[in-house]
Every structure is written in C-alpha cells, then in structure tokens.
Amino acid sequence: MSAPMVKVEQVAKRFGEAAAVADVSFSLERGRFLTILGPSGSGKTTLLRMIAGFIDPSAGEIFLKGQPVSAMPVHKRSIGMVFQRLALFPHLTAWENVAYPLKMRRFDPREIPDRVARFFRIVKLDGLEKRRIHELSGGQQQRVAIARALVFEPDLVLLDEPLAALDRKLREEMQVEFRRIQLDLGVTTINVTHDQREALVMSDEIMVMDHGRMLQLAPPAEVYRAPANAFVAGFLGLTNLLRARVLQADGSGLRLQAGDREWHQPMSRQLTVQPGTWVDCALRAERVRIVAADAGPGTGEKARGEVHDVLFEGDRVVYEVRAPALGDAVVRVIDRAPERHRLLERGRAVCLDWDDTDLLVFAV
Amino acid sequence: MKLLSPRAVFAAIVGFNLVALALPTLVILGASFTEGNMIVFPPEGFSLRWYEKVLGSESLQEAFGRSLWVSLICTAAGVPAGALAALGMARFRLRFSGVLQIYLLLPFTIPLIASGIGLMLFFGEIGVLGELWPVGIACAVINLPFMIWAVLASVNGLDPDLENAAANCGAPPVQTFLTVTLPAVMPGVITGGLILFVLAFNEFLVSLLLTDAHTVTLPVSIYNSIRSIITPDLAAVSVVYIVVAGLAIVLLDRIVGLEVFLRSK
Ligand SMILES: Nc1ncnc2c1ncn2[C@@H]1O[C@H](COP(=O)(O)OP(=O)(O)OP(=O)(O)O)[C@@H](O)[C@H]1O
C-alpha cells in the first residue's frame, strides 16, 4: 500500500508560551477533500501554514507522500495554495499569474500556453487572460487564484478560507464549482473554514479544531450525527446544550436531573460516569417537536414552556422556548415546515417533545 | 436668497492656492522673455534673446552637464542603497528599527551647512575634493531619507503573503525577490529615484562647498553670476529648472502612473 498523500504526526506550534496548534495527528489519502473547521483563533491557519512550509512546527513532523518535509523549503514542495487574501501578483496579468508557477517549476515552455489555456477553461475565465488583477471582479480573482494553485497539478492543494470574503450566493456557487474541479482533477485538498455549511457540503472528511487541538476527524454525516463531544455538537448545526446531574448510572442507562425534571436516559454507547457528576446533553433544534399546550392531548411531552421569541427565516421558523422545568433553560426549536400550520406567537404555552435517542450525552 | 455656495467658496480657495503656489514660477517665466537688460516683471516686450544667450553660453552649458552628471551619480548610488535599506527595515522588523529610522533621518535634520562641511573634510582627507563624483555621493547621503520613505510606503502596502505565494509557486528566494518583491515596490523605487535626481540637480549648498572653479554645478554657477550683475539670463536658466522638474513629473506619470502613488488603497 502506498503512503498517504499527507501525514501529520504530533505536530505542535507554540508562539512564545501560547500553543496555537497542539499535538495534531492525521493522515489524508490521495484525492480526498479534508476541511478543517473551527472557531476563530483555533489554529487552522497555523496548521495549514506549517504544511505549506511558511512556518516551522515546534514539534512533530509532516510527511508528503511518505517523505518528511521539515528540511524541504517551500518552493520545493509540490503544494498549491489559495490564500485568504488571494495574494495574486498585481503587476502581472491574469494569464501571467497562472503561468507563473509553470515558469518557476521549469515546465517545457512549449507546453505552457496550452496548459494555461486549459486551466482558464476549467475555471471558466477564458477571454479574460489579458486583464490585470485589479480589472477583475472578486469572484474572477478567486478563479485566477484557484487556477494558479492547480495549474501545475500539485500533489496537494491548500485553501485558507478564500471564499470567506465573497457574498453568500457567490460563495455557495464557488463551493460547488471548486468541488467539481477538485473531483475532476482528483487533487488532494485541505480546506480551512469556519463556515459549517461549507464544511458539510464540500468535504470527504471534516476535522474540528478548538484551541489548537483536534477534536474530531470524520466524514461530514458522522461529525453531524455522532459528534465526539459537546463542543463539536454545539459547533455544527443549531444545538441546545443542557447541563444535567447524574443521579444513577447502570447498564441500561442514566438517571439524569436538570432543573425540576428527572428522567431515565437510555444510552446507546458506553459512557462511564459516576453518580453525582455532571454531564452535557446536546439536542439538535430540528429534532425537537413543538405543539401548543391547548392543542388537546398530545402524543407525549418532555417539557412545557412558553414561546419567548419567533425567528421567521422563510423556509424555516426558529422558536426560542423558555422551559422553567429545565432550570429555566431556553430551548431552540426548528420548525422546517412553517407553511403547513399556523405560527405559534410569542407568549404561547407550548409542549416540547423529542426522542430519547436524539439526546446525546457527554461527560463534562 | 443664497449667498455663496460651498462649491464656489471651495473653488475660490483652490484657485487662490494655485495662484500663490505658481506665482514665483509665473514671475520668473515672464521675466525670462523680457527684451530689456534688467530682470523685471512684468517683462518689457517679448524676446528670446536671453534664451539665446543662455544656450550659447559655454560655461552654463558645462555647468548644466556637470549638474546632470551629479544627479545621475546621486541616483545611481542612492536608489540601491535606499531601496535595500527600506526593504531590510520592513522585512526583518529589526530590533533597533526605531533607532535606525532616526539615524537615517540624521543627515536630514542636521543643517546642510554642517553636513556639507563634514563631507568636505571627509572628501578632502581622502583626497578626492575637486572631483565631481563626490558631489553626487554627498547628495545621495543627504537625501537618502526621501528614497527610504518612498520605498517604505510601497513596502508597507505590500501583502506579506505575496512572497509566500511566489515561493509556493516554486520560486526560490532570489527569483521571488526579482519577479515579485521588486516589481511590487517599483513605484516607490521610481518615485524615490526621481526625487533624488531632482534634488541633486537643485542642490546648492553642498555643491558650493565641494566644488571649485573647474567643477561648478549649475546652481553654483547661477549664484556666482548673481554676485556680479543680475541679468535676465538668470530667469531663463531658472526656467530650465522648471522644465526639468516638469519633465520629472511627466516621467513619473508615464512610468508609474501618478494615481498609483496618489491612490489611497
Ligand atoms: N505569528 C504569530 N505570533 C503569535 N501568535 C500567533 C501568530 N500567529 C497566530 N498566532 C496565534 O495562534 C492562534 C491560532 O491562530 P490561527 O491564525 O491559526 O487561527 P485560525 O484558526 O486560522 O483563526 P481564523 O479563523 O480567525 O483565521 C491565535 O490565538 C493567534 O493569536
């Protein structure tokens, strides 16, 4: 079996005392698309720049195709990068920007024009070759930057939130577009973002980071459905987090208490917690059912509350419900079919219900 | 009823400033075309006789040539020195960067007469006083801060990722410098170079101290003739200066594009 395209082994980076990246290890197979997702300051850019070679790790080693790269200067690594602020060469035309890596990497000069032309077609910019960078729109500049990173068919492409500056519609277009190109060329890619939608849409794998640490690395559906901890659960999607006390723990599950409510929580996976300790419960807003309290006998109810706020977003409604029984917690509920029934107005007494299996429990 | 519109007031202020700034130039320009033998404004009649005289004067021509030579030497010495100093200061975030900046400003804050005497003693000591090239070097030393400022302005506007991008594209450090860094700071280098050139062309005090009868530059030559009788040919020579400055600005606009270094971005 051949070596993975990228392998990161216990890499850390300290700036003075503070650790920007701490003990991160992962590997990425050829042709895969990995997205590093995390809040601002979590160390995403730092990790990416260590792979590109702009900064050296304080500890650990990075391998490209099985070769350690710590002694390899940036320009010897076969890595293309799209920078956050693009970093296109302002004194060159779009064509010259895309041809630049080919010249520097000593491609056959006879091959360069055809290759550049091919990549202009791939990013759908043909016809704009002669323009200077400042004569292109933001989206067009983005495409030039993508073409420049891909044109020499590097082993690995790195993207540092290049889409963050675009407006939402264009950003979503570019996400789909880039993914199409990436699949066509089969190029291994690491993308950095704090846009969870982008991560879910584009990636084969998502790595969630916080405070320089890697919290989870898994395919998008798994990260969403089976988050590794309360932070990951809270970071993706709209999630209610609730602290609860463990009253009793046995093979069948846990007896939990939050506010005035006590309930038996069946556990699908093993969690060793002692009675008397605290746990975090995560509940996705879209898994909560909401009905008006006076709507007659419901099928079931886990908590009662009062509608505190209603956010109408067109294709969905988000209710914020204050539940005195749960220690006055605010539970957010997504109703995905608001056109099917009347909206519940503010101040309305409601019943909330959810399936036991949708409540995820994490040790604190 | 409307009094003066803000627009009219603004136009009046701008107009006044333009006239005030241009007045000496206009006076000297007018005086150079006089027909009489005295330097007066408004000129008496119109003639090009003083231009004929200036263009025909061998000593003025030679002084002009020497001034050009001094300017070229000053530019040739000052541009690389200033550009590299500015790049170094910006790039390496030198520990004593603040002190260094002050040090680089020193020649500029010391009265010209003092640095002129210092340079005169120095060049005398190494036995090159009376040659022309030390004048150019002296001008470069004194005016170096302008060059450094011009380049620093360009360097500070530079995206630091530009060089990372070049390396990432496969360019080794020297190539990165030649193909990306240098072109990106070129507007600053050209601007600074032209400033150096014009300043050296105009430089009077230092030239006065460093030149002798055989190596007078144009400003010194003019000064010498003021001391005898003031004739309108001096006005004509002054116009030569205005033309040189004008050429520099046109050149700047052509090569760099004035909007490049006037733009706020
Ligand atoms: N050159 C540096 N010197 C000192 N500290 C730094 C440096 N670069 C980054 N840091 C710190 O390291 C941490 C991680 O920074 P990094 O830029 O990797 O975050 P990020 O995840 O990319 O954030 P964002 O989403 O805002 O871009 C931050 O706390 C930051 O302040």
Ligand SMILES: [Mg+2]
């Ligand atoms: Mg970042």
